[in-house]
Amino acid sequence: MISYSLVGFVKREFGKMAAAGQRAGENMISSIAELISDRIGTMPAGERRAAQTLIANYPLTGLKTVAEFSAAAGVSSPTILRFVARLGFQNYPEFQSALQDELAAQLQSPASRTLNPSSAGGAVSPMLEATLDNMRETFRHLTDKQLADIAARLAERRGKTFLIGGRFTDPLARYMAAHLAIIQPDVYHLAGQESIWRDRLIDMGKRDVLVIFDIRRYQDSLVRFAEKAHQRGVQIILFTDQWLSPIARFARHVIAGRTAVPSAWDSSAALFVVAETLIGAVTRQLEAAGAKRIRDLESLR
């Protein structure tokens, strides 16, 4: 897949500007909208109409076809193409890809708008803000029904439940296992070396559930393990990041959490909260089902 990124594009543009003797630091062009308003003055009438229609409801018109764009602007198709050519794009698809990349960046970090002025300089606030955004975003892509389905699958006691995680996410698997193991039997956290849990595959069948935590860099050992478990008919519930671990290929349910934070490390906090939410949901379902074990537990306390 060839992707024409905005970054690459802007770099090229800066190249041109530098060649023309301009200093890149002065007019920073970080979005196509700015690029347009920067050059709209030098455009002929038709292309200006195209520019204005695009800006009017940016960036949607640019994502449609050339024909639709031209109709919306009231000009002909070639004018649209000349317009995007003047912006520096080689062809229309490249232009659209740039718009999409820009949109992706916007949608993935809503943090850019919610700037807390009180957070002057401190290293804490950006981290917290990003984390909060990640959680909101994560849950925005997660419906009640999905969570309820997954919780129901975890709550139904047909088979065993196995949990496993990667290098940094294994603690999440442990955390979830620690809770689930209390409210229901046959919950196992797979720990230690690969050879150890690989041998546990023998115990797994199509009635069982395997919960896997895997964020990039995705671990080959986990992928292999997931594949084999999948072949055995085990239902896989995957916690991963928004780029989806290759395990998604085998998973019955996929939970994609946002992980980007201003830090050297990725954040698993959003996945952690999803895990807690699921733990609560499973507990509630078991309570509602009047599970004997729950009553016994309460009497023990």
Add this chain to the structure above:
Amino acid sequence: MISYSLVGFVKREFGKMAAAGQRAGENMISSIAELISDRIGTMPAGERRAAQTLIANYPLTGLKTVAEFSAAAGVSSPTILRFVARLGFQNYPEFQSALQDELAAQLQSPASRTLNPSSAGGAVSPMLEATLDNMRETFRHLTDKQLADIAARLAERRGKTFLIGGRFTDPLARYMAAHLAIIQPDVYHLAGQESIWRDRLIDMGKRDVLVIFDIRRYQDSLVRFAEKAHQRGVQIILFTDQWLSPIARFARHVIAGRTAVPSAWDSSAALFVVAETLIGAVTRQLEAAGAKRIRDLESLR
């Protein structure tokens, strides 16, 4: 210009539902994302993978071409087309137009981006909202300076760093240890039975740091351990809940996180985020100090 609006589409869908004897008021479908998660359960494996990849970074993948979509999902083009057909769209362009219309509505009213209104009555929102509140509250009582001090203490390489947690918080200790152990030497997570880590006390002295996670019900074993470590001059950093574990008595630094959520369990999410923030801060400090280990690490990658 022919525009296939989402509104029109939903109307048609409601028509089908009404014909099938369902009442439209019960499951309101106001976005394609909801529509997908509503039907994802009834989909075959391949189409479900398509659905999951689309949801993972919604709605961008849906705006790309069928070929790109299929490549991202790891399935073939026809599967993508069958997927959109199952959602009720006549063809792929109609599907894309619906996504674009939805996007347009979102971009015009950024307020609607805050939360999924349909999840108002569900069990998710209260949990998420409580968690977010907990984090804000936790960080409100936590100054930048406090965190910076703790991070500095963890970053200075005079002695060893030990981490330990309670029944449910031990995974947090593991998570933190997994990161810290990478960027600096002599980081040890204390696991297993009490007798094991009690014996490790011999290794601990006043140059060392002990990070303890303990929320209620506070574990006696941890309190005893903390007391003995304190007597040996070990500096204790305590992660606890707002009611403060008795260990706070011995601790040099105390981080009190909010734990209350509408669930049968307490939430450790706020503490988790503090831990991540600290991990990031320590990393940054070590980088700034030009630690050789960090450079070596980067060259290894």
Add this chain to the structure above:
DNA sequence: CAAAATACGTAACATAAGATACAGCGCCCC
């Protein structure tokens, strides 16, 4: 005012996109 240059649209073209037919495969049920 005339001539040149530029801009714009119509129409034909080539390419790449979406749609379809069909065969292989796995899965479930009997």
Add this chain to the structure above:
DNA sequence: GGGGCGCTGTATCTTATGTTACGTATTTTG
């Protein structure tokens, strides 16, 4: 264990999209 059903991918076809060439209109300049 065998037969049937359903899902999935390969290959082919068709559509429509982006692209280009060219002639006309419009503006600009000497």
